[in-house]
Amino acid sequence: MPEPRRVSSATGCPKRYFAAEVERLLDRLYGTALRMTRDSNDAEDLVAEALTKAWAKFDTLQDRRSFEKWVFRILVNTYISGLRRRQARPEEQGVEDDDALDRFSLFEQVHQPFLLWWGNPEQQLLDKLLREDIERALDALPDGFRMVVIMVEVWGLSYAEAAETLNVPLGTVRSRLNRGRALLQRALWRQASQLGIAASPSGGGDK
Amino acid sequence: MTRDIRCEDVIEKLLEFLDRELDPQTEAELAHHMEHCRACFTRAEFERQLRSKVADVGQSEAPDRLRLRMRALMERF
Incomplete structure (x- = not known):
């Protein structure tokens, strides 16, 4: 009978509930901590x-x-207060105007509307992007x-x-x-170009 | 009631659309547009897949050491 179990997980022994949730979420919490800290010891x-x-x-x-979002927000705040201990103003990172950068689109770099019969370059790029490529691009982004x-x-x-978690305006x-997304896509584009897994329609141009 | 919008408007709002941050009216307009526009649909699909690859890197197998450490910690709670 699933019903009583659900009731107990919603109201039952706090310690057992907490331990079970941590067990379930640990890979996500660790994975996220790893992407925040970029170091396995620091992540642990x-x-x-x-x-x-x-x-x-x-x-x-x-x-x-x-629980899930709650514990994630605690993870974020713990990371940020750790940053504050180490550096004076980690969250002061401003976003300077750069419309061209903000409009950078990986899709536009690879999409070839008139060459559809040659294949599907954007899908090919996605298929070739390894987890490692995404990690490297994400890790290269500034903290904020x-x-x-x-x-x-x-x-x-x-x-x-x-906004609420970071205590900043919407x-x-x-x-x-x-x-952040533009920088991520640009980094992926640069990596893909270097690795030769993406051919630019304009012949290797990098806006 | 959806009004026709242009591809440029879709591109402009695509990421917010995927984040489910648009008001219901605008969201419906974009969804409607993408049912008929292959270019925008393809672009949305690309962003969706890329996003799911990004989401995947937020999950890494926790080392046994951490798992044991957490269990030991919770024993003391």
Whole structure:
């Protein structure tokens, strides 16, 4: 009978619930910590510190159904306060106007509308992009941009939730997300060009 | 009630569309456009697949050491 189990997971022994959720989410928490810290030892420490904090305030979590996002936000905040300890103003990263950069699109680089009968270059590029390529491009993003991309693309936070977590205005989330995505796509494009896995329709041009 | 919009408008709002951040009216307009426009549909599909590849890197097998450390930590909770 699944019904009683669901009830117990929503209201049952806090410690058992917490441990089971951590077990279930650990690969995602570690993976995210790894992309934030870019170092496996730091990532392990970050997860341990964040989960210790999460347990300490577990009784403030109103609704266990939001455990996942709740614990993720604690992970983010733990990482950011760690940054603040090490550097004075990690979140001061401004987004300078650069429309051309913000409009950079990997799709536009590879898409060849008039050569469809030669194949599907954008699909070929996607198929050839390795996890390692994505990791390298993401790791190269400055902290402020990387965090927002991770929050929205990896954890599926809404812009409002991301803004609240980072304690910044909604517009800041939007501009960092735009820039972060553009930088990510440009980095992927550069890597792909260097590796020869993408042919530019214009013959190797890199805007 | 959806009004016709241009490809440029779709491209402009595509990422917000995929993030489900548009108001319902605009979202419906984009969805409607993409049912008829192969270029925009292809572009949306590309962004969707790229995004799912990005999402995948947020998951890494936790080392046994961390798993054991967390279990030991929770014993003490």
